[in-house]
Amino acid sequence: MHIQVVRRGGIAGVTLRGETDTAELAGAGRDTEELLRALPSGGPAVPGRPDRFRYEITVTEAGRSQTAHFNEGELPEGLRPVVKAVLDRGTLD
Amino acid sequence: MTTRHPLHCIVPPGLLDRLARASDEAVRNAALDTLALDRRFRLTRAESAARTGGFLARPVTFARTGGQPNRTIHDQQHSESQTPGVVVRSEGQPPVSDSAVNQAYDGLGATYDYYWSIFQRDSLDGQGLPLVGCVHFGTAYDNAFYDGAGHMFFGDGDGQMLTQTTAGIDVIGHELTHGVTQHEANLTYSGQSGALNESVSDVFGIQVKQRVLGLDVTQSDWLIGADIVGPELQPALRSMAAPGTANPHDDQPADMDHYVPGGDVHTNSGIPNHAFFVVATTLGGHAWDAAGPIWYATVCDPALHPGASFAQFAKLTLKHAQRDYGQGSSEATAVRAGWDAVKVPL
Numbered sequence: 001m002h003i004q005v006v007r008r009g010g011i012a013g014v015t016l017r018g019e020t021d022t023a024e025l026a027g028a029g030r031d032t033e034e035l036l037r038a039l040p041s042g043g044p045a046v047p048g049r050p051d052r053f054r055y056e057i058t059v060t061e062a063g064r065s066q067t068a069h070f071n072e073g074e075l076p077e078g079l080r081p082v083v084k085a086v087l088d089r090g091t092l093d
Numbered sequence: 094m095t096t097r098h099p100l101h102c103i104v105p106p107g108l109l110d111r112l113a114r115a116s117d118e119a120v121r122n123a124a125l126d127t128l129a130l131d132r133r134f135r136l137t138r139a140e141s142a143a144r145t146g147g148f149l150a151r152p153v154t155f156a157r158t159g160g161q162p163n164r165t166i167h168d169q170q171h172s173e174s175q176t177p178g179v180v181v182r183s184e185g186q187p188p189v190s191d192s193a194v195n196q197a198y199d200g201l202g203a204t205y206d207y208y209w210s211i212f213q214r215d216s217l218d219g220q221g222l223p224l225v226g227c228v229h230f231g232t233a234y235d236n237a238f239y240d241g242a243g244h245m246f247f248g249d250g251d252g253q254m255l256t257q258t259t260a261g262i263d264v265i266g267h268e269l270t271h272g273v274t275q276h277e278a279n280l281t282y283s284g285q286s287g288a289l290n291e292s293v294s295d296v297f298g299i300q301v302k303q304r305v306l307g308l309d310v311t312q313s314d315w316l317i318g319a320d321i322v323g324p325e326l327q328p329a330l331r332s333m334a335a336p337g338t339a340n341p342h343d344d345q346p347a348d349m350d351h352y353v354p355g356g357d358v359h360t361n362s363g364i365p366n367h368a369f370f371v372v373a374t375t376l377g378g379h380a381w382d383a384a385g386p387i388w389y390a391t392v393c394d395p396a397l398h399p400g401a402s403f404a405q406f407a408k409l410t411l412k413h414a415q416r417d418y419g420q421g422s423s424e425a426t427a428v429r430a431g432w433d434a435v436k437v438p439l
Binding site: 008009010011012013014015016047048049050051052053092093 | 235236237238239240241254255258264267268271281282283287290291294318325326330331342344357358359360362
C-alpha cells in the first residue's frame with residue numbers, strides 16, 4: 001500500500017509533501033492499513049480555522065487511489081503517527 | 094414616517110408569500126422587495142450571532158476602564174491538548190527563566206497596547222477579553238495559531254522550517270488579529286475573503302512589530318516571520334514589500350495578474366499585503382498614522398461582509414480614506430495608488 005500526505009496552511013503557508021510504502025513505515029502494521037482503507041473520500045465541508053494545517057491523504061492499492069481531506073484536529077487519532085512519519089521524510093513544494 | 098422595520102415584522106411571511114404571487118404588479122414587487130429585505134435581515138442577524146458565539150450582547154458584569162491587558166501564560170509541556178496547561182506567569186508577575194514564556198507575555202502585551210493606544214480597542218473583542226498564551230505546544234510543532242476563544246498556542250518549531258514561534262512579535266500580532274477579525278468582519282477563511290483575513294493579520298502584525306521597535310515605514314523590512322524561520326525558510330515567511338521573494342518556497346503573487354485560483358489563503362494574501370505596503374510607504378511616517386486606521390475602519394465597517402472580495406474591501410478602504418481625510422486628500426490618493434499597484438479595480 002502506498003501513502004502520500006500533503007500538509008498545507010499553518011502560519012508559514014507552505015506545502016509539505018511526503019510519500020512512502022506502508023511496508024517501509026516502522027510500526028505501521030495491518031491495523032494502520034485497515035484505517036487507511038477506511039478513510040472517507042472527499043473533504044471537510046467547512047473551511048479550516050485560521051493558521052491551522054490542512055491534510056490531504058492519498059492511499060493507492062492495487063492500482064486504485066483514494067484521497068481524503070482533513071482539517072487539523074479532525075485527523076483520526078490512530079493516523080497521526082503515520083501522517084507524522086510520512087511528513088518527516090517530506091519536502092517543501 | 095413610512096419607514097418599515099422588517100426586523101421583527103408584524104406581517105406574517107406567509108401573507109407576503111401570497112402577495113408576492115399577486116396579479117397586481119405593484120403589489121407583487123412590493124411584497125418581493127419586503128421578502129428580500131427580510132431575508133437579508135435574517136442573514137445579518139444569524140451572522141452577527143455567529144461572531145459573538147450566540148450571544149447578541151454581553152452582560153455587563155463589571156465596569157472596565159480598559160488600557161490594561163489581562164495575560165496568563167501556560168506551559169503545554171509538549172502536549173497537543175488545547176486545554177491550557179500549567180500556569181507559569183500571570184499579569185504583573187516578573188519574568189521567569191523560560192524565554193518562550195516571557196516572549197509570549199511581552200508579545201501579547203505589545204499587541205494589546207497597539208490596539209488600545211491607536212484605536213482605544215480594549216482587547217480582541219473590545220470588551221477586555223483575557224489573553225491566554227500557551228507555549229511549548231506539541232513536539233517540534235511548526236506553527237502558532239489562535240483558537241478563536243482567547244487562547245494563542247505556540248509551537249517550538251522543528252529547527253528547520255521554524256524555530257521558537259514566540260520570538261516573532263509580528264507573529265503574535267498576526268495571530269491575535271485573527272481574533273479581532275473574528276469579532277468584526279468575520280471574513281470567511283477561503284477564497285478572496287480568506288486571503289483578506291490572512292492579509293489583515295499580516296498588516297496589523299507588522300505594525301505591532303514596527304511600533305515596538307519604533308520603526309517608520311522606510312526603516313521597516315516589511316518581512317513577516319523573520320524572527321521565527323529556520324534554515325529552510327530563511328530569511329522570512331512573507332514579504333509585504335515584494336511578495337513571492339521571502340524564501341525559496343514563497344509562492345505569493347504581488348498583483349491580480351498573478352492571482353492563484355483556488356490558492357491557499359496565505360498565497361493570495363500577497364496582493365492586499367502589497368497594497369497596504371504601497372499605501373503606507375506612499376504616505377510616509379508610521380504605518381499607524383493613517384494607513385493602519387484606514388484599514389482598521391474597513392475591518393470594523395458593518396458594510397464589509399464575511400464573503401468580501403478584494404475589490405469590495407478596496408472600495409471600503411477608499412470610502413474611509415475619503416470620509417476621514419477628505420475626497421482629495423493625500424490619504425485618498427495613496428489608497429488609490431495602493432490598489433492600482435496590485436491591479437484591484439476601485
